[in-house]
Amino acid sequence: MGAPKIEIRGVDKEFKVEGRPALALAGIDLEVAEHEFVCLLGPSGCGKSTLLNIVAGFLQPSAGEVQVDGRPVTGPGADRGVVFQEYVLFPWLTVAGNVEFGPRLGSVAAGERRRIAARYLELVGLGAHADKFPIQLSGGMKQRVAIARALANNPAVILMDEPFGALDAQTREVLQDELSRIQRVEHKTILFVTHSIREAVYLADRVVVMTSAPGRIKEVFDIALPTPRDRFAAEFTRVESEITRVVKEEVAKVHE
Amino acid sequence: MRSGLARGAALGGVLVAWALVTYGNRWLGITNPVLLPTPGDVIAAAVDGLRDGSLLRHGAISLLRVLEGFGLAAGAALALGLLAGLCTSLRLALEPVLEFVRPIPPLAFLPMFLVWFGLGEASKVAFIGYTTFFPMFVAIAASVLRVDVMLLRAAASLGASRVALIWRVVVPAALPGIIVGLRLGFGLALFVIVGAEFMGADAGLGHLIMEGRTFFQPAQIVLGALILGLLGSLVNALLLAVERSLLRWQASA
Numbered sequence: 402m403g404a405p406k407i408e409i410r411g412v413d414k415e416f417k418v419e420g421r422p423a424l425a426l427a428g429i430d431l432e433v434a435e436h437e438f439v440c441l442l443g444p445s446g447c448g449k450s451t452l453l454n455i456v457a458g459f460l461q462p463s464a465g466e467v468q469v470d471g472r473p474v475t476g477p478g479a480d481r482g483v484v485f486q487e488y489v490l491f492p493w494l495t496v497a498g499n500v501e502f503g504p505r506l507g508s509v510a511a512g513e514r515r516r517i518a519a520r521y522l523e524l525v526g527l528g529a530h531a532d533k534f535p536i537q538l539s540g541g542m543k544q545r546v547a548i549a550r551a552l553a554n555n556p557a558v559i560l561m562d563e564p565f566g567a568l569d570a571q572t573r574e575v576l577q578d579e580l581s582r583i584q585r586v587e588h589k590t591i592l593f594v595t596h597s598i599r600e601a602v603y604l605a606d607r608v609v610v611m612t613s614a615p616g617r618i619k620e621v622f623d624i625a626l627p628t629p630r631d632r633f634a635a636e637f638t639r640v641e642s643e644i645t646r647v648v649k650e651e652v653a654k655v656h657e
Numbered sequence: 658m659r660s661g662l663a664r665g666a667a668l669g670g671v672l673v674a675w676a677l678v679t680y681g682n683r684w685l686g687i688t689n690p691v692l693l694p695t696p697g698d699v700i701a702a703a704v705d706g707l708r709d710g711s712l713l714r715h716g717a718i719s720l721l722r723v724l725e726g727f728g729l730a731a732g733a734a735l736a737l738g739l740l741a742g743l744c745t746s747l748r749l750a751l752e753p754v755l756e757f758v759r760p761i762p763p764l765a766f767l768p769m770f771l772v773w774f775g776l777g778e779a780s781k782v783a784f785i786g787y788t789t790f791f792p793m794f795v796a797i798a799a800s801v802l803r804v805d806v807m808l809l810r811a812a813a814s815l816g817a818s819r820v821a822l823i824w825r826v827v828v829p830a831a832l833p834g835i836i837v838g839l840r841l842g843f844g845l846a847l848f849v850i851v852g853a854e855f856m857g858a859d860a861g862l863g864h865l866i867m868e869g870r871t872f873f874q875p876a877q878i879v880l881g882a883l884i885l886g887l888l889g890s891l892v893n894a895l896l897l898a899v900e901r902s903l904l905r906w907q908a909s910a
Contacts, residue, residue: 457814458813458814503816
């Protein structure tokens with residue numbers, strides 16, 4: 402295995418809450434290898450989205466450093482594609498226009514751009530909807546477009562911030578299946594934030610459980626289950642309950 | 658279709674009421690019929706004006722002044738509105754100035770423009786520019802300020818530079834507000850051109866109206882007002898059509 406794709410070293414993040422400093426993240430060390438799918442899991446308020454925003458370059462860490470492909474992160478960039486919970490499509494662009502946004506910035510020729518957009522829209526099952534505007538799509542379809550948009554820009558890593566959190570339970574599972582299938586084809590390096598244990602076990606090669614405030618890494622689980630995974634297999638349920646036990650300790654702390 | 662019929666009927670009703678009052682007055686001799694011009698009087702004035710070409714000349718001059726003043730102000734409002742929306746320190750610096758200038762009725766400054774720019778075209782164009790700039794600037798800056806920061810994040814993580822963020826995200830995202838601001842500005846320009854032409858002008862629809870007063874031709878006053886109204890609704894319909902075609906993505910389907 403080569404150098405890690407994402408390297409997080411000694412990251413702290415302090416926020417000012419009503420004028421007083423509050424520690425959101427403390428001493429985070431994490432490496433993500435190439436083609437690896439890592440889930441950040443933890444109770445709400447544990448700072449997992451903050452950590453993702455730091456890797457994306459939207460926030461600066463108070464201490465420590467993040468490197469992607471050996472280069473320190475100083476701000477957002479095309480090497481780190483981001484998929485947001487609220488989709489954040491460009492409403493004035495068609496579905497194809499959204500997917501072509503990154504290649505267009507990269508000065509890819511128009512014909513090639515169209516080919517790229519068609520390929521990724523096909524991959525997420527939206528080939529027939531290229532000319533629609535986002536307002537005409539359902540939540541699940543919007544998130545498929547957002548995933549296609551991130552993939553079409555061919556970033557070194559993809560960061561996903563609770564991407565299925567706003568969807569209903571059925572759509573959520575369908576999209577988990579899709580993402581798992583896409584990952585078996587595309588072999589991306591993915592850092593994925595979720596508070597759903599089931600989702601993490603279904604998708605991840607590794608699950609990183611975080612503690613509640615301040616967020617630290619509590620435990621890391623290697624998920625050795627073969628893909629595609631069966632949510633009802635005995636082994637799946639066993640891993641799920643093992644992680645659930647660890648997460649519950651943290652949730653309980655929040656309520657104390 | 659139904660609303661189109663209703664609107665046509667309402668307009669027709671107003672015309673009929675106008676005709677009833679004015680022709681009725683003429684029949685019954687309640688007051689001097691010159692004071693209440695009939696639709697026929699106004700049409701006669703329009704035919705006269707069209708025949709000697711004066712109507713077209715006045716209309717064209719007013720429209721040109723409006724276009725020039727509005728165009729200059731729109732350019733400045735777009736540039737400065739974008740800057741102020743993007744740059745917090747500039748916005749904070751401009752805010753007190755705006756709050757001071759904005760409540761002053763623009764017409765209060767009209768004599769100043771005549772003093773500075775004389776009786777020629779420059780004073781009218783400058784005055785319209787001055788009047789329309791502030792509301793357009795405020796609307797544009799506000800719509801730039803309202804652009805969702807998440808859109809900027811999404812674009813930045815697709816590789817957008819600062820310049821690309823402005824042209825490919827801020828401008829299209831703020832476009833609905835920008836267009837509303839421009840429409841507002843144009844309406845206002847038509848609104849104040851009359852005042853500007855009342856004072857020290859030898860042509861234009863405002864002058865035509867003032868001439869109607871001077872030479873006691875009420876029909877000419879009504880004609881000038883009607884043409885201004887017509888011009889306003891035509892331009893508004895045109896801008897709405899542009900807006901609809903530019904903002905296709907907002908329409909639900």
